[in-house]
Amino acid sequence: MSAALDPAVVAAWQGALAAEHQAVFAYGLLGPRLRGAPGGQLGFAVTCSDAHEAIRDAEEQAMASLAIRPVPPAVDYPALYPVGDAAAAARLAARVEQDCAAAWRALFAAAAAHAEPVATARRDDAQRRLTAAAVRAMQWRRYVTPAAATVAFPGIAAG
Amino acid sequence: MSEQSGQPSAGGDDEAPPTRDEPDTAGRRSAARPRGRRWFLGGLLGVLGVAAGAGAGVGIAVARRLPRPLPHRPPADLLAARAAESRLLAGVAAVQRRGGAPVVDLAQLRRDHEAHRAVIDAELSRFGPAAAAARTRAATSAGRPPDSLAALRTAERAAARAAAARAGRLAASDAPLATVFASIAACEATHAELLG
Numbered sequence: 001m002s003a004a005l006d007p008a009v010v011a012a013w014q015g016a017l018a019a020e021h022q023a024v025f026a027y028g029l030l031g032p033r034l035r036g037a038p039g040g041q042l043g044f045a046v047t048c049s050d051a052h053e054a055i056r057d058a059e060e061q062a063m064a065s066l067a068i069r070p071v072p073p074a075v076d077y078p079a080l081y082p083v084g085d086a087a088a089a090a091r092l093a094a095r096v097e098q099d100c101a102a103a104w105r106a107l108f109a110a111a112a113a114h115a116e117p118v119a120t121a122r123r124d125d126a127q128r129r130l131t132a133a134a135v136r137a138m139q140w141r142r143y144v145t146p147a148a149a150t151v152a153f154p155g156i157a158a159g
Numbered sequence: 160m161s162e163q164s165g166q167p168s169a170g171g172d173d174e175a176p177p178t179r180d181e182p183d184t185a186g187r188r189s190a191a192r193p194r195g196r197r198w199f200l201g202g203l204l205g206v207l208g209v210a211a212g213a214g215a216g217v218g219i220a221v222a223r224r225l226p227r228p229l230p231h232r233p234p235a236d237l238l239a240a241r242a243a244e245s246r247l248l249a250g251v252a253a254v255q256r257r258g259g260a261p262v263v264d265l266a267q268l269r270r271d272h273e274a275h276r277a278v279i280d281a282e283l284s285r286f287g288p289a290a291a292a293a294r295t296r297a298a299t300s301a302g303r304p305p306d307s308l309a310a311l312r313t314a315e316r317a318a319a320r321a322a323a324a325r326a327g328r329l330a331a332s333d334a335p336l337a338t339v340f341a342s343i344a345a346c347e348a349t350h351a352e353l354l355g
Binding site: 101105112113115120124126127134137138139146147148149151152153154155156 | 266271319323326327330334338341345346348350352353
């Protein structure tokens with residue numbers, strides 16, 4: 001545990017990493033259901049999966065540099081099942097992106113209350129990740145519900 | 160949105176951090192207002208589910224939870240945010256009036272901006288009558304609204320950067336409000352992508 005970072009910030013950061021672990025798992029689960037889906041959904045899923053893996057690796061490295069032990073992925077994520085078809089896969093992708101947005105928003109809120117440079121760095125990181133997850137969630141909702149692809153408060157209310 | 164491979168972009172996670180190109184008002188706010196206003200975000204979370212994008216309901220419900228109006232002028236960041244939302248709403252309306260190919264359902268953008276403005280208005284309502292005049296002055300200096308899809312996309316992108324910068328400035332003095340602006344920044348980034 002890092003002495004320089006408030007425990008509440010560390011907990012929120014671990015929560016964000018856990019959401020990223022879930023997203024990586026989810027794309028492995030839902031990807032096969034998108035074969036043949038229109039609009040390049042399978043390719044987009046691969047892009048999203050790559051993005052989450054890169055985020056996971058970067059965050060784990062950042063934690064390690066602060067002597068924080070990163071939370072490991074769960075063995076399984078039963079709440080993600082079942083994924084019956086392409087439409088369900090797209091809905092699940094939107095959901096896991098929303099979960100990521102919420103987790104990064106929580107880190108932003110926790111880090112915002114602290115002025116130390118290490119907390120400020122986490123806050124800026126959280127803002128960037130929140131935005132990226134919100135954009136990916138919007139792209140997935142665009143496949144599912146084009147007239148309601150955006151949400152007013154990503155990471156706070158169903159977005 | 161980058162469509163080079165026929166797919167949407169994955170969210171631009173490698174984008175540069177938001178710029179901080181606006182005057183610093185956080186210090187003034189901090190001196191005049193108490194810290195730890197967790198009630199704001201708590202209230203927001205409570206009413207957002209009910210509001211579901213509707214503006215007025217959010218503002219009224221949040222305002223009910225607020226303490227007495229403060230005697231001083233509202234912070235410039237809040238007024239600028241209000242003016243920016245009004246300008247974007249005017250831009251959406253202008254593009255809708257122009258018609259043309261329905262590339263994007265703009266009604267969802269309008270709903271989002273109305274919800275943002277309602278929350279900002281709820282916060283402004285704490286400042287009492289002084290807020291109304293300041294709000295009008297800020298709105299008139301916000302500039303001409305965008306009148307094409309391309310201009311609206313550019314405006315949404317700029318608004319996202321400005322909201323993120325605002326969130327950064329407000330973080331030390333008002334973490335809950337900063338978090339709301341962080342979310343608004345993310346929303347406006349999704350608008351820019353949608354219009355891309």
